[in-house]
Amino acid sequence: MYHLNFAPKTFIEQYWQKKPLLIKNAFENFEDIITPDELAGLACEDSVSSRVVITKENDWQIIEGPFEDYDQFGDKNWQLLVQALNHWHPDSAGFINAFRFLPDWRFDDLMVSFATPGGGVGAHIDNYDVFIIQGEGERHWTVGDKGLYAPKNNDPTTPLIEGFEPIIDVVLEKGDLLYIPPGFPHQGQTLTTAMSYSMGFRAPSQQELFSEIADNLIDNATGLKRFTSQSEPTQASQVSTQHQQHMMALIAEFAACPNSYQAVLGKMLSQNRFELDLCEPEEEYSAEELDDYICQGALLYRIGGLKLLQLEGDCTSRVFINGEAFEYPEDIEENITQLTQRLSFDNQQAALLFQCSATKELILTLLNRGYFYFGE
Known part of the structure; x- marks a missing residue:
């Protein structure tokens, strides 16, 4: 170590x-x-x-x-x-x-x-x-x-x-x-x-953050609120200071709402710049096969470089993995925290996770995606 x-x-x-x-x-x-x-x-x-x-x-x-x-x-x-x-x-x-x-x-x-x-x-x-x-x-x-x-x-x-x-x-x-x-x-x-x-x-730049938010707005057809004003400048060719500030306030208003940015941040920050070495099985695992592996003493590993992230104060119970959000029921929060904190699980630790059907279902998905794998 x-x-x-x-x-x-x-x-x-x-x-x-x-x-x-x-x-x-x-x-x-x-x-x-x-x-x-x-x-x-x-x-x-x-x-x-x-x-x-x-x-x-x-x-x-x-x-x-x-x-x-x-x-x-x-x-x-x-x-x-x-x-x-x-x-x-x-x-x-x-x-x-x-x-x-x-x-x-x-x-x-x-x-x-x-x-x-x-x-x-x-x-x-x-x-x-x-x-x-x-x-x-x-x-x-x-x-x-x-x-x-x-x-x-x-x-x-x-x-x-x-x-x-x-x-x-x-x-x-x-x-x-x-x-x-x-x-x-x-x-x-x-x-x-x-x-x-x-x-x-690394940390994201302003340019990267604005780009991700803009892509998300376009993809989801959101952020459609338009600028309105109560007064107009006396010169038709002028963009008043008040109008400039109120337009920028639209961005600030949007950015102040967690529903507007949390999914964007979670997906963005959980992605990798370099290719992952996925361990996709030749044939997808079934739930029964997971039990067989655990009975045989298998250990559970996360592939190298994979990020499992949670946002503090997230408006939804979800974990972000490789640019994707996976939602889960609130009652398995402790199990999800273990998944995000540990890079590997011994046989006993994995068996305890599999005792919960919702946790087991998520791990099954991650195994079939090649994000986790069994080892000795």
Whole structure:
């Protein structure tokens, strides 16, 4: 199991989304989650998002996967990046669980890097929170303060920047952790062949929220209330300040009603950016088969990366899963909470859930969707 060597409450109060933090030996006796050979094998798969970044003098080349051969890249100045390892590698579940002091809706993915000496990405700025955990090997990291930085080669579309003055300058070793909030420039360079793990946490932008709400209004033919006024400007060509404010008040009025936004938020925040590794059965399970599996001692698992979310104060009893709402009777609220909190259930825990017919029916649906699966 993976246990963080710091107090989450203190971290959230003093550092979360405020300033970078270096924690040496954040994971005592840290063991890599995956071997380089296993990672290279995953990057051969079409369904896995991967890329190789080649470091060149004052430039970088990105090659998108899948990959069949790595000999072409040589033995230095490149790194392999695999996104959403947690979707494809069940052994990463314990590592993910160590960061669940932050809400599941924020968690984006676990990216893994295998890097040769000299491999890395130039100075850049991300718009999300990231925890970088060092596995085998060593990487040199620098982090700068927030500020205005010139984009690399005057390209406004790139996250790369020309450079920065470091406020953190450190060589990460096995088990070390570096936290970087959005907006802080950083750069990593590999010193010895290394494995690194990046835990990314994202939040929606205004643009994304407005887009989701607008799509929902169109799809459901809602939000049809029109602007009305009690007075008009004296100039026909003028849009008065009062009219402008009252039009914007229509949006505020809509946004103030939970019925207007809760379903939108639940569906939006429970979706993943990366493909899920669904475990759909060859033939759909029946309720009787579920009982047989439990009698045989089966365990129940949630697939990697799947988000089960509930909205506090929701106007409907429902759980949001992969962009879809599943309603349930109020009397199984405790069981639903267990489903959302746990990533796996031992045989006894699963058997207790199945004793309730409504819970069993929902789990049957999730099993047939490939969202859950039985294991030994």
